[in-house]
Amino acid sequence: MSFDSLGLSADILRAVAEQGYREPTPVQRQAIPVVLAGRDLLASAQTGTGKTAGFTLPLLQRLSTSPVAAKGRRPVRALILTPTRELAAQVGENVRDYSKYLNLRSLVVFGGVSINPQMMKLRGGVDILVATPGRLLDLVHQNAVDLSQVEILVLDEADRMLDMGFIHDIRRVLAKLPPKRQNLLFSATFSDEIKTLAEKLLHNPESVEVARRNTASEQVSQHVHLVDKKRKRELLSYLIGRDNWQQVLVFTRTKHGANHLAEQLGKDGITAAAIHGNKSQGARTRALADFKSGGIRVLVATDIAARGLDIEELPHVVNYELPNVPEDYVHRIGRTGRAAATGAALSLVCVDEHKLLRDIERLLKREIPRMAIAGYEPDPSIRAEPIQNGRQQPSRGRGAGNGQGRPQGDRRAAPRQHSGYAGDNARSRRPAAKKQGIA
Ligand code: AMP
Numbered sequence: 001m002s003f004d005s006l007g008l009s010a011d012i013l014r015a016v017a018e019q020g021y022r023e024p025t026p027v028q029r030q031a032i033p034v035v036l037a038g039r040d041l042l043a044s045a046q047t048g049t050g051k052t053a054g055f056t057l058p059l060l061q062r063l064s065t066s067p068v069a070a071k072g073r074r075p076v077r078a079l080i081l082t083p084t085r086e087l088a089a090q091v092g093e094n095v096r097d098y099s100k101y102l103n104l105r106s107l108v109v110f111g112g113v114s115i116n117p118q119m120m121k122l123r124g125g126v127d128i129l130v131a132t133p134g135r136l137l138d139l140v141h142q143n144a145v146d147l148s149q150v151e152i153l154v155l156d157e158a159d160r161m162l163d164m165g166f167i168h169d170i171r172r173v174l175a176k177l178p179p180k181r182q183n184l185l186f187s188a189t190f191s192d193e194i195k196t197l198a199e200k201l202l203h204n205p206e207s208v209e210v211a212r213r214n215t216a217s218e219q220v221s222q223h224v225h226l227v228d229k230k231r232k233r234e235l236l237s238y239l240i241g242r243d244n245w246q247q248v249l250v251f252t253r254t255k256h257g258a259n260h261l262a263e264q265l266g267k268d269g270i271t272a273a274a275i276h277g278n279k280s281q282g283a284r285t286r287a288l289a290d291f292k293s294g295g296i297r298v299l300v301a302t303d304i305a306a307r308g309l310d311i312e313e314l315p316h317v318v319n320y321e322l323p324n325v326p327e328d329y330v331h332r333i334g335r336t337g338r339a340a341a342t343g344a345a346l347s348l349v350c351v352d353e354h355k356l357l358r359d360i361e362r363l364l365k366r367e368i369p370r371m372a373i374a375g376y377e378p379d380p381s382i383r384a385e386p387i388q389n390g391r392q393q394p395s396r397g398r399g400a401g402n403g404q405g406r407p408q409g410d411r412r413a414a415p416r417q418h419s420g421y422a423g424d425n426a427r428s429r430r431p432a433a434k435k436q437g438i439a
Contacts, residue, residue: 006032008061011101016057019097025050030208031184032058038182040205042198046188046334047087047157049210052094055080055154055184060095062152062182063127064102074105074125075149081133081173083160084304085110085281086288091156092130104128111135112281119144133161133169140176147176155201158187159194164304167197174201189327220317220333222345223371224357228378229350232320233261235376236348237268240297247291248316250300251332253323253387258300261320265298272298276305303328306335319347322356324387326363346371351384 003016003024024032027045034041035058045051059078068074080095082088092108099106106128109118115138122129122145129136129145139145153174155161161170183201187194198205227235240248250272252258258274265272273287273296284305291299303323317336323329329347336343347368349357361367 001029006057007036008032008057009064011064012057012060012098015098015100016053018100021053025054025210027051027208027210028054028057030210031055034206034208035059035182035184036061038062040182040202041184042202042205042207043184043186044188044190044207044209045186048334051186052091052156053098055156055186056091056095056098059128059152059154059184060099060102060104063104064099066151073123074127076126076129076145076147077149078128078152078154079136079147079150079173079177080128080130080154080156081136081161081170082130082156083132083164083166084157085112085132086284086305087157088130088132089285095128095130099128106130109135109139110281111138115139115142115144133166133173137169137172140173147173148178150177150181152182152184153177154184154186155197156186158185158197159189159191162191162193162197167193170197188331220336220343220345222333222347222368224347224349224368225371225373225376226378227348227350227373227376228382229352231376232348232350233264233268235373236261236318236320237265237270238376239346239373240265240270245316246294246297247314248298248318249291249306249314249335250298250318250320251306251323252300252302253321255302257321258302262298262300265300270298271296272300274300276302279305303332306332315343317343317345319345319349322347322349322353322360324356326356326360329360330363351378351382352387354384356387 001023003013003021006024006029008016027043027049031041031043031051031054035055041055043051043054045054063077068077080091082091088108088110092106095106104127105125107118107121107126108130109122110132111134115135118135118139119142122139131139136145140147155170161167183203183205185194185198185202185205225235236250239245250261252261255274255276255278258276262272262274273290275284275287279287287296287299290296300320303325314336317333319329319332323332333343333345336345347357357368
């Protein structure tokens with residue numbers, strides 16, 4: 001099947017052809033006709049499936065062929081909400097690429113960067129707005145954006161938005177939208193919370209489901225190396241050198257851990273950079289670009305920072321520390337083995353993490369094979385200790401960090417309070433009163 005038969009205009013098809021896409025992916029084949037028909041959509045698809053074009057192409061088609069209702073400044077007609085800055089930037093880039101030959105203006109807004117240029121650009125009139133929820137609300141409160149003319153709403157990675165505590169922000173945004181509009185909800189997983197949101201948001205939706213990637217892709221080989229905590233870095237450097245890995249995404253639980261590891265790898269002569277919520281947007285974008293171009297071999301990331309990163313066919317993912325939330329393991333290893341490529345995911349597991357490993361294996365419903373590396377066998381005399389910065393039950397009074405503090409710099413995002421995410425440091429925790437104030 002080619003793109004031509006989907007009912008997209010020649011200008012959109014030209015832009016798609018320039019991207020080198022030859023045929024639509026399964027989610028695109030299914031979603032595009034539904035969106036073009038003006039229906040609400042509930043789509044189960046993760047990053048890597050081509051979901052962005054799945055909603056963007058028909059959205060552009062609809063906007064470019066239907067007249068603008070109001071005269072004067074262009075109103076925002078399509079609103080795309082994403083959980084993270086990285087994802088917003090990537091979606092915005094795609095929107096720009098695909099709308100290259102159309103007379104439509106798009107803008108990306110997210111927190112962590114100055115709000116003024118965003119306000120200026122909005123003043124000029126924008127048809128398609130890609131936004132993270134917190135910054136969007138800031139702009140709404142400053143009367144910099146009017147959402148009353150929105151015709152199409154997209155919630156991208158809705159599950160992650162809820163995980164990151166954006167539900168109240170989403171509700172606030174919804175209250176600013178006109179009741180009559182088209183709604184598209186994309187999510188990798190379908191918890192009860194997502195189902196409740198979908199029921200409220202969507203009217204008579206069409207459902208689209210593509211092969212779930214979070215069932216731990218068969219294309220990914222998974223292994224566990226049992227090793228003492230103190231020797232993890234040494235083992236990682238050894239493996240990178242021994243097998244000559246050129247592009248490795250490494251996960252740590254905390255921002256501090258990511259920084260520290262990147263520094264240590266540098267001392268071992270392995271080029272590495274850390275990417276996490278405390279890094280400036282510029283630093284993150286640079287690190288990602290360097291990683292993609294082969295300028296650095298190792299990108300050390302925390303879970304939320306890595307979410308939405310568009311890195312294709314990544315050969316190696318390393319869990320330097322296991323995540324506290326078993327589902328994050330699945331998200332992490334979903335970064336490899338994309339498309340036709342196969343990938344390897346390995347986990348360096350110390351005695352403190354055995355319970356986390358068991359939880360992950362329970363979720364996967366299978367055991368991850370252990371592989372011994374001669375010379376790195378764990379010392380059996382070392383006893384398990386509680387994991388610092390991570391295992392404390394969040395106390396209601398203090399509020400819990402989610403390992404990222406404020407997600408991606410969005411001020412209003414209050415992390416969902418569950419014990420899963422590692423608190424990074426005390427400073428990243430926000431007073432409960434403030435959080436409750438926004439609830
Ligand atoms: P997404 O799931 O939207 O993040 O897309 C993942 C990657 O697939 C992006 O790099 C897109 O540029 C690419 N992509 C999207 N659609 C197609 C297609 N039909 N053919 C080839 N690549 C595609």
